[in-house]
Amino acid sequence: MEFEIIAKDAMGRICRIETPHGRIETPTVLPVINPNIPFIPPDEMKNFGAQALITNAYIIYRTLAEEAVSKGVHRILRTDLPVMTDSGSYQLMVYGDVEVSNREILEFQKEIGSDFIIPLDIPTPPDADYETARKDLEITIEREREAKELNGISSLVLPIQGSTHMELRRESAKKAKEIGGDVYAIGAVVPLMDAYRFKDLVRIILEVRSVLRVEPVHLFGCGHPMVLAMAVALGCDLFDSAAYALYAKDDRYLTVYGTKKLSDLQYFPCNCPNCSKMDPEEVRELEKAEREIFLAEHNLYVTFSEIRTIKNAIKEGSLFELVEKRIRAHPNLISAWRQIKDYSPLLEDSDPRIKKRFLYCGIETLMRPAVKRHLESVKQLDFEKEVIVISTDLGVLADIYVRPVFGPVPAELLESYPAGHAEIPEAEFIEKEALEMAVENLRDFMRCLNDKKFVVHVSGRWKDFVKDLPGECEYVLH
Numbered sequence: 001m002e003f004e005i006i007a008k009d010a011m012g013r014i015c016r017i018e019t020p021h022g023r024i025e026t027p028t029v030l031p032v033i034n035p036n037i038p039f040i041p042p043d044e045m046k047n048f049g050a051q052a053l054i055t056n057a058y059i060i061y062r063t064l065a066e067e068a069v070s071k072g073v074h075r076i077l078r079t080d081l082p083v084m085t086d087s088g089s090y091q092l093m094v095y096g097d098v099e100v101s102n103r104e105i106l107e108f109q110k111e112i113g114s115d116f117i118i119p120l121d122i123p124t125p126p127d128a129d130y131e132t133a134r135k136d137l138e139i140t141i142e143r144e145r146e147a148k149e150l151n152g153i154s155s156l157v158l159p160i161q162g163s164t165h166m167e168l169r170r171e172s173a174k175k176a177k178e179i180g181g182d183v184y185a186i187g188a189v190v191p192l193m194d195a196y197r198f199k200d201l202v203r204i205i206l207e208v209r210s211v212l213r214v215e216p217v218h219l220f221g222c223g224h225p226m227v228l229a230m231a232v233a234l235g236c237d238l239f240d241s242a243a244y245a246l247y248a249k250d251d252r253y254l255t256v257y258g259t260k261k262l263s264d265l266q267y268f269p270c271n272c273p274n275c276s277k278m279d280p281e282e283v284r285e286l287e288k289a290e291r292e293i294f295l296a297e298h299n300l301y302v303t304f305s306e307i308r309t310i311k312n313a314i315k316e317g318s319l320f321e322l323v324e325k326r327i328r329a330h331p332n333l334i335s336a337w338r339q340i341k342d343y344s345p346l347l348e349d350s351d352p353r354i355k356k357r358f359l360y361c362g363i364e365t366l367m368r369p370a371v372k373r374h375l376e377s378v379k380q381l382d383f384e385k386e387v388i389v390i391s392t393d394l395g396v397l398a399d400i401y402v403r404p405v406f407g408p409v410p411a412e413l414l415e416s417y418p419a420g421h422a423e424i425p426e427a428e429f430i431e432k433e434a435l436e437m438a439v440e441n442l443r444d445f446m447r448c449l450n451d452k453k454f455v456v457h458v459s460g461r462w463k464d465f466v467k468d469l470p471g472e473c474e475y476v477l478h
């Protein structure tokens with residue numbers, strides 16, 4: 001499979017994937033199509049922004065096998081978009097059994113001309129005991145090996161399982177990488193998302209990404225616009241979701257801030273074509289079938305609008321800013337995202353060094369690689385003067401200025417990225433963590449200049465923080 005990274009930000013990227021049915025530009029969401037239940041017709045999916053679809057090969061195998069083999073899956077769905085086919089492991093999770101072997105369903109997916117085929121992996125649910133998860137994973141790996149042997153021109157998607165055992169998720173990723181797939185798909189995470197267990201979700205993604213550093217990664221069953229920016233920033237490229245339809249059937253309305261019940265809405269916070277022409281009261285009065293389509297269409301519009309917002313953020317280097325805003329949708333997203341502090345080398349590895357701007361959005365901003373990199377580069381600088389003047393006040397002539405978040409910023413770097421370009425609230429108004437980090441960085445920097453003397457001008461609220469500096473310091477309070 002041809003795969004090219006064309007832009008990067010945080011751990012997210014815009015990639016191009018070539019398929020026999022055309023190019024997919026990621027990140028993107030593959031809407032789930034049930035071949036037997038006509039809802040939003042697959043040929044309309046392009047109008048919302050879909051670039052590829054996913055359908056269930058097992059359902060087709062059970063109900064439309066002959067027709068599908070003669071016509072191919074694209075004609076069955078009446079689409080010319082690339083199609084990924086799932087193997088029936090979802091049914092395995094829900095019903096505990098499927099009446100098809102791994103080899104049969106893989107051969108079938110190839111026969112019907114699927115662009116992306118998936119072996120019949122075992123989706124071990126969260127919190128399974130270790131032994132069960134390990135045994136399930138062994139079967140999954142065996143089936144992935146079989147898939148590799150059978151694979152032809154279709155791209156091979158290798159699921160990553162292991163329940164909530166991080167060691168097993170890593171093992172699954174390692175084994176899948178050895179086998180060699182085209183796309184790696186993190187599976188069995190829907191129960192985590194349904195329960196708002198985003199911390200577990202984020203940790204699983206980060207563990208998998210620690211093994212699969214550049215390969216295309218798909219996050220199975222994730223398509224809620226509330227989590228997309230975060231998942232992309234952690235390195236997920238592809239998503240699929242039935243959420244647009246499932247939520248619509250339940251009178252629920254997706255937004256980037258979470259899910260709303262139609263019954264609770266007085267106004268639509270959206271300007272998609274549907275929401276622009278009707279208000280919630282009118283939609284509540286529609287017949288159920290019509291209402292479902294209205295909501296499903298809105299759900300698709302908002303999902304792909306968020307995808308475009310994310311891609312634009314990657315292009316302009318502001319994905320961290322977008323995620324730091326989006327996680328405000330739910331406290332569990334905040335805790336989840338803050339775990340990136342445990343994975344800073346990983347983040348460091350992929351985040352571009354130069355960006356246009358640095359906009360402070362809250363204390364998660366302190367965890368961005370740019371902050372640490374700034375300190376490291378400032379520590380490399382040579383200073384000829386014997387006495388170094390440090391000031392928290394830009395109005396005082398100094399060699400080094402102390403800025404919230406970053407700490408020491410040499411005067412000559414006041415105009416450069418990141419610290420010079422940073423848009424940060426004044427010290428008087430910012431969270432104390434941003435000042436504590438600044439002073440900690442300042443101390444670290446000063447320790448590298450142990451033969452110098454310092455004159456330190458301290459003003460305003462900084463007086464509570466700038467103290468106990470190393471070396472010989474003369475303090476001037478303003």
Ligand SMILES: [Zn+2]
Binds near residue numbers: 276299301302
């Ligand atoms: Zn709308």
